[in-house]
Amino acid sequence: MSALTLYALTGSAAIGIGFYGLIAARHLLRRIVAFNLIGSGLFLFFGATGARGGAADPVPQALIITGIVVALSASALAVGLLVAHARVAGRVVLPEEEDGG
Amino acid sequence: MSFLVALLVLPLAGALAIVALPGQAGRAAAFSAIAATAAAAVALAASVSSQGVLRLEVGGWAPPLGIALAADGLGVTLIVMTATVMAGVSLVARGTFAPELAGDRAAFGFWPLMLLLWSALNVVFLSRDLFNLYVGIELLSLAAIGLVAIDGKAAALAAAIRYIVFALAGSLLYLAGVVLIYASHGTLDIDLVAVRTPSAPDGLALALMTAGLMAKTALFPFHVWLPPAHAGAPAPASALLSGLVPKASFVILMRLWFDAMPDRASDGPLVLIALLGTAAVIWGSLAALAQERLKLIVAYSTVAQIGYLFLVFPLAGGTSAGLPWAAGAWTGAVFLALSHGLAKAGMFLAVGHCMAAAGGDRLSAVRGLAKVMPMTAFAFALSAVTLVGLPPSGGFTGKYLVMTAAFASGQWLWALVIAVGGLLAAAYLYRPLAMLFGRGAGASPVPPSRARQAVPLLLAGASVALGIASAGAYGILEIGRPPAAEEGL
Numbered sequence: 001m002s003a004l005t006l007y008a009l010t011g012s013a014a015i016g017i018g019f020y021g022l023i024a025a026r027h028l029l030r031r032i033v034a035f036n037l038i039g040s041g042l043f044l045f046f047g048a049t050g051a052r053g054g055a056a057d058p059v060p061q062a063l064i065i066t067g068i069v070v071a072l073s074a075s076a077l078a079v080g081l082l083v084a085h086a087r088v089a090g091r092v093v094l095p096e097e098e099d100g101g
Numbered sequence: 102m103s104f105l106v107a108l109l110v111l112p113l114a115g116a117l118a119i120v121a122l123p124g125q126a127g128r129a130a131a132f133s134a135i136a137a138t139a140a141a142a143v144a145l146a147a148s149v150s151s152q153g154v155l156r157l158e159v160g161g162w163a164p165p166l167g168i169a170l171a172a173d174g175l176g177v178t179l180i181v182m183t184a185t186v187m188a189g190v191s192l193v194a195r196g197t198f199a200p201e202l203a204g205d206r207a208a209f210g211f212w213p214l215m216l217l218l219w220s221a222l223n224v225v226f227l228s229r230d231l232f233n234l235y236v237g238i239e240l241l242s243l244a245a246i247g248l249v250a251i252d253g254k255a256a257a258l259a260a261a262i263r264y265i266v267f268a269l270a271g272s273l274l275y276l277a278g279v280v281l282i283y284a285s286h287g288t289l290d291i292d293l294v295a296v297r298t299p300s301a302p303d304g305l306a307l308a309l310m311t312a313g314l315m316a317k318t319a320l321f322p323f324h325v326w327l328p329p330a331h332a333g334a335p336a337p338a339s340a341l342l343s344g345l346v347p348k349a350s351f352v353i354l355m356r357l358w359f360d361a362m363p364d365r366a367s368d369g370p371l372v373l374i375a376l377l378g379t380a381a382v383i384w385g386s387l388a389a390l391a392q393e394r395l396k397l398i399v400a401y402s403t404v405a406q407i408g409y410l411f412l413v414f415p416l417a418g419g420t421s422a423g424l425p426w427a428a429g430a431w432t433g434a435v436f437l438a439l440s441h442g443l444a445k446a447g448m449f450l451a452v453g454h455c456m457a458a459a460g461g462d463r464l465s466a467v468r469g470l471a472k473v474m475p476m477t478a479f480a481f482a483l484s485a486v487t488l489v490g491l492p493p494s495g496g497f498t499g500k501y502l503v504m505t506a507a508f509a510s511g512q513w514l515w516a517l518v519i520a521v522g523g524l525l526a527a528a529y530l531y532r533p534l535a536m537l538f539g540r541g542a543g544a545s546p547v548p549p550s551r552a553r554q555a556v557p558l559l560l561a562g563a564s565v566a567l568g569i570a571s572a573g574a575y576g577i578l579e580i581g582r583p584p585a586a587e588e589g590l
Contacts, residue, residue: 094262
């Protein structure tokens, strides 16, 4: 198995675990972490696909860096909303998902 | 050329200025940015209609390495519609978000978020690069989520969190599609992707991107986040969220299916998309019928109206591509998007005036308001005319074009959806209209000033004028129309 296949498989595994977390977790902080896990998996996969033919392709690297900045801002906003919601409402799950959590 | 850049840079500069400069200076800068951006939008439309598609390769770098911007008929009509709504909303919001009325948090937060939203919308309407579109739609979602959460109450924050879960899931799906396309073609420029040699992962990429964009557009069954988010925000913010934001992800979908990969569009998935649109029309309308709060009725109406837009895919793509009715269906869908944007913004602003006067948005609270504020009630009624699709409104022109295409292609089911949807819209809008124009007001309400009441009326009037002046808009939309929708009936 080549290193690139390993990267791509690791990325896919991270996407899968993150996807499970996004659907199964009620705690909103867990969901935000799951979102970041999917994002990281995608970036790893992207980086691996960009290295075909020996030489590294610089475009995926530039796009990954941009993507990380976007994901960071989205996570920051999500955490900010979660903290504000926890302060006002006193809980860290959405109202409709409160039962059986 | 420079108008393209101005449309992206001016709102960003305005957003920065109002955050950085103190008090009145910041507000003045923001308002000049709003006026200048609106002027740039009109100027861009004028030069596109005289010179055809304007293209700009940013920094002089040509794709595939650089990023191209292009103003075609679709982009420029949406930009002008956005500028109209933004100008109207900012006139009303000056009053709504006065610091002494709305509190410091909302009064400070609204203007930068609105300008960021505007910049992001313009990016999406002008960009020709799939990754640049991703960044644009992310900026759009983040600004929109900020607007939902602006009043800081628990319900609004929960609505914003629900929205961000859907928006983030949608953007990851879209990004996954972008990665697959880059991996197999080495480019993300829409025009270069269009001339690629098709490869196996294209179908999967298109499916992932479509699913992600549907979640962002709030197409049934991904609509659950929309009504609480749009109904919970203050009225000017709702007008932006409902009238403008869903159009951005819809435009990306149109660019994907008609510009970037028209060869991948087979009938099966296109019919599935249109069936989801059908479900949205029926479900959104029925849910609107069941609501007791004015804002929720208008928000569920957005769920229904978004559904119509998706009927375009089997009528202008797949085996219909390039056939005589495709152009009518494509143009009709854009007409529906434009007139919905204007009418829904006007309607939300009118509802905001009603709520301010009546002190709440329960249907019973607005009884008889037409007597005190006839202008606002008329604006609501005029918006309703467009949403139902009565002539001579822009909504009628759009529905007429799509229905003609449906009959010409023999896919009469979609015409039936439009007819039933129109009837249902008349039903759910009848109840608020009957209340507004009914007898017997409650406590004596204090109407907003005439100037502020005129704004929703002007927006609703614009949505009707779009139908009256449809030939002009039709002409602009022909500029740079995708080859799949080239021929007219």
